[in-house]
Amino acid sequence: MRPELKNFKGFTLKNLPEYEGFAQGHRACQGCGTVLPLRLALKALGPNTIAVTSTGCMEIVSSPFPYTSWNVPWIHVAFENSATVASGIEAAIKALKRKGKLKSKEKINVVVFAGDGATFDIGLQWLSGALERGHDFVYICLDNEAYMNTGVQRSGATPFGAHTTTSPAGKIIKGQTTWKKNLMGIVIAHNIPYAATANPAFPIDLMNKVKKAALVNGPAFIHVYATCPTGWGTKSEDSLLTAKLAVETRVFPLYEVIDGKYIINRKVDKPKPVEEYLKIQRRFRHLTPEQIAYIQERVNQEYEKLLKLAESFGETQTEQKDE
Amino acid sequence: MTKKFAKEVSIAVAEAVAQCKVDVISAYPITPQTHIVEHLAELVNNGELDAEYIPVESEHAAMSACIGAAATGARTFTSTSAQGLLLMYETLFIASGMRLPIVMALVNRSVSAPISIWNDHSDVMSMRDAGWIHFFAENGQQAVDLIYHAYKVAEKTLLPVAVNIDGFILSHVVEPVTFLDQNLLDKYLPPLKIKYKLDPKNPITIGAIGVPEIYTEAKKAQDEALKASYKIILQAWKDFEKLTGRKYLPVETYQMEDAEVAIVIMGSLAENAMNAVDILRAKGKKVGVVRIRLWRPFPTKDFLKAIGKVKTLCVVDRAVSHGATGGPVGIEVRSALYQSNKRPRVLNLIAGLSGRDVTKEDFVEIFEKTFETLTKKPTTPYEIYGVKE
Numbered sequence: 001m002r003p004e005l006k007n008f009k010g011f012t013l014k015n016l017p018e019y020e021g022f023a024q025g026h027r028a029c030q031g032c033g034t035v036l037p038l039r040l041a042l043k044a045l046g047p048n049t050i051a052v053t054s055t056g057c058m059e060i061v062s063s064p065f066p067y068t069s070w071n072v073p074w075i076h077v078a079f080e081n082s083a084t085v086a087s088g089i090e091a092a093i094k095a096l097k098r099k100g101k102l103k104s105k106e107k108i109n110v111v112v113f114a115g116d117g118a119t120f121d122i123g124l125q126w127l128s129g130a131l132e133r134g135h136d137f138v139y140i141c142l143d144n145e146a147y148m149n150t151g152v153q154r155s156g157a158t159p160f161g162a163h164t165t166t167s168p169a170g171k172i173i174k175g176q177t178t179w180k181k182n183l184m185g186i187v188i189a190h191n192i193p194y195a196a197t198a199n200p201a202f203p204i205d206l207m208n209k210v211k212k213a214a215l216v217n218g219p220a221f222i223h224v225y226a227t228c229p230t231g232w233g234t235k236s237e238d239s240l241l242t243a244k245l246a247v248e249t250r251v252f253p254l255y256e257v258i259d260g261k262y263i264i265n266r267k268v269d270k271p272k273p274v275e276e277y278l279k280i281q282r283r284f285r286h287l288t289p290e291q292i293a294y295i296q297e298r299v300n301q302e303y304e305k306l307l308k309l310a311e312s313f314g315e316t317q318t319e320q321k322d323e
Numbered sequence: 324m325t326k327k328f329a330k331e332v333s334i335a336v337a338e339a340v341a342q343c344k345v346d347v348i349s350a351y352p353i354t355p356q357t358h359i360v361e362h363l364a365e366l367v368n369n370g371e372l373d374a375e376y377i378p379v380e381s382e383h384a385a386m387s388a389c390i391g392a393a394a395t396g397a398r399t400f401t402s403t404s405a406q407g408l409l410l411m412y413e414t415l416f417i418a419s420g421m422r423l424p425i426v427m428a429l430v431n432r433s434v435s436a437p438i439s440i441w442n443d444h445s446d447v448m449s450m451r452d453a454g455w456i457h458f459f460a461e462n463g464q465q466a467v468d469l470i471y472h473a474y475k476v477a478e479k480t481l482l483p484v485a486v487n488i489d490g491f492i493l494s495h496v497v498e499p500v501t502f503l504d505q506n507l508l509d510k511y512l513p514p515l516k517i518k519y520k521l522d523p524k525n526p527i528t529i530g531a532i533g534v535p536e537i538y539t540e541a542k543k544a545q546d547e548a549l550k551a552s553y554k555i556i557l558q559a560w561k562d563f564e565k566l567t568g569r570k571y572l573p574v575e576t577y578q579m580e581d582a583e584v585a586i587v588i589m590g591s592l593a594e595n596a597m598n599a600v601d602i603l604r605a606k607g608k609k610v611g612v613v614r615i616r617l618w619r620p621f622p623t624k625d626f627l628k629a630i631g632k633v634k635t636l637c638v639v640d641r642a643v644s645h646g647a648t649g650g651p652v653g654i655e656v657r658s659a660l661y662q663s664n665k666r667p668r669v670l671n672l673i674a675g676l677s678g679r680d681v682t683k684e685d686f687v688e689i690f691e692k693t694f695e696t697l698t699k700k701p702t703t704p705y706e707i708y709g710v711k712e
């Protein structure tokens with residue numbers, strides 16, 4: 001176990017901080033499940049935090065000048081380069097502290113919030129560089145599975161079969177033709193100390209992962225499943241239901257990788273059929289039974305792979321309470 | 324006593340940067356910038372410079388890291404050339420729009436295609452409108468001094484500054500340079516203190532959306548800041564002159580008092596042009612050189628004063644502005660003249676592309692060509708000089 005996490009005291013329903021790093025009054029859509037995990041993450045990090053956000057929905061809804069939703073110091077530079085902006089911030093903190101120009105005894109958390117487009121696609125090189133160089137920062141990818149800010153275009157994170165405006169459900173080609181990019185695999189290949197998946201339907205688990213990510217020395221990455229009622233064609237009130245089903249159907253398993261060791265946080269022994277997950281989202285409504293069968297099969301395979309990885313470390317589940 | 328050292332200009336530039344006690348360096352190697360960033364890495368790894376060196380994976384990342392570091396209150400440095408500058412492009416505008424005092428040594432090189440590592444000004448001209456302050460060095464001493472000035476000016480104006488150094492023909496030559504005494508430099512350049520920065524004790528939002536109601540005003544404010552930098556630059560140069568006796572002006576002249584024709588040029592080729600002046604003056608020809616040291620903000624008044632009563636100006640550009648009415652400097656000069664009653668003829672030559680030598684003999688020829696325009700108007704708005712038929 002990492003020394004930084006040895007005496008880890010997690011959040012429970014009883015000790016949630018009242019602190020909010022992200023203020024109300026932002027302009028996200030009703031039921032947005034992308035802004036929710038962002039808010040929870042800032043709650044977990046606390047005020048001694050500097051945040052960087054990539055261009056995308058979360059940047060747009062939070063910063064129409066002269067308004068801001070950010071109670072922490074915040075910077076938005078561009079779409080693809082947040083990991084590197086964070087590298088610069090972290091390096092500056094290091095240098096200024098060492099030279100006595102910055103007097104802060106506590107650790108200042110440096111956190112990135114970036115969409116799937118910013119992370120899986122355009123910013124992958126910037127992310128890779130920052131992870132490889134070992135900067136002490138937390139990168140949170142809020143994966144709502146398409147470029148929402150520009151009008152729901154496909155990304156490398158868009159799931160197979162999903163309709164987006166650039167992978168439309170046409171007469172011949174029906175939605176996204178490729179499987180979601182294995183970003184966690186790519187990230188883990190950088191041998192960083194901490195990586196995890198999280199989901200806003202499991203808020204305590206999410207907050208604890210953010211806290212751990214901040215505690216470890218070096219780069220930490222959290223792949224957050226983030227819902228988008230507007231882009232997915234789900235009811236706003238179903239945002240968390242969709243998110244929960246993603247875990248219960250094994251579509252988006254919850255796990256951590258600490259120093260290369262896989263730990264499944266929530267084993268799903270009796271999964272619900274993926275169809276239950278797909279049928280409540282308009283982006284999947286054109287799917288044929290063959291496509292659904294293919295998705296089911298592939299989801300099973302991916303989950304089996306993950307189980308084997310976790311079993312090879314002799315650990316498959318950690319205690320986690322959320323309900 | 325100030326000692327003179329024989330140094331490769333790149334090494335001298337790196338040492339001047341180190342003397343400025345930068346906190347964060349972020350760079351990606353590209354010829355001919357490499358010696359600067361290699362030497363800085365060496366200084367850091369040998370414990371001679373207390374700074375974080377971020378060896379990023381691209382130039383876009385180099386500027387991105389500088390932006391993050393500068394926004395946190397660190398003194399930052401980067402350096403690049405040509406393709407690297409173009410890969411950085413998006414972030415150049417963000418650095419200036421966010422008013423971050425980043426300093427860059429831009430080791431000027433041609434832009435591909437065709438790919439070439441040699442010197443001209445096509446890289447810097449691509450960022451002409453990016454809101455940076457631009458200095459042009461002519462020799463090694465100026466390159467060193469302009470680095471000191473760059474930090475002084477950047478931190479007073481909250482604008483990024485590029486020090487342009489011609490690749491190879493300046494960056495890689497060994498020249499005698501004098502470094503400013505560290506104590507004097509520390510007084511000239513006090514530690515960076517930025518009021519608005521990323522600090523959990525005083526959270527602010529940087530990089531908010533410029534909605535249409537505010538974007539124009541934001542740009543106006545930025546433009547005013549760049550214009551206002553002019554006075555700050557003059558002051559920085561005056562203060563420096565008091566310390567060293569070395570004088571810097573936005574536009575410098577050579578033998579312009581009674582010149583009939585003059586060459587206008589930026590960068591290190593000015594030295595060859597001045598040698599040509601000496602040759603021609605010996606023969607009684609009234610020729611001079613106008614050397615633009617400050618390219619942005621463009622010092623129109625100084626320029627108009629510098630040209631005296633010349634009858635023809637030959638603007639020697641080091642870059643092509645495809646499809647335009649001249650080379651970038653030629654366009655600028657014509658536009659400046661339009662604001663004045665002076666109307667010398669303008670001959671605009673584009674010369675020295677991709678390291679093609681423009682020797683003092685070439686400049687003699689260019690002067691002779693310029694003399695012809697006293698009786699005969701130039702037939703084209705600009706001409707690419709020295710094309711092999």
Ligand SMILES: Cc1ncc(C[n+]2csc(CCOP(=O)(O)OP(=O)(O)O)c2C)c(N)n1
Pocket residue numbers: 034054055056057058079080114115116117118119144145146147148149150155
């Ligand atoms: C270099 C560049 N290319 C394209 C864009 C346009 N753009 C802005 S945000 C965005 C998509 C954002 O998608 P994602 O990262 O998934 O965030 P989301 O809005 O979905 O939360 C795009 C394509 C841009 N701002 N910069």
Ligand code: SF4
Pocket residue numbers: 027028029030031032033034035057058061144148149227228229230231
């Ligand atoms: S488009 Fe989607 S991600 Fe963007 S604010 Fe609306 S619900 Fe949230």
Ligand SMILES: [Mg+2]
Pocket residue numbers: 115116117142143144145146147148
């Ligand atoms: Mg997205």
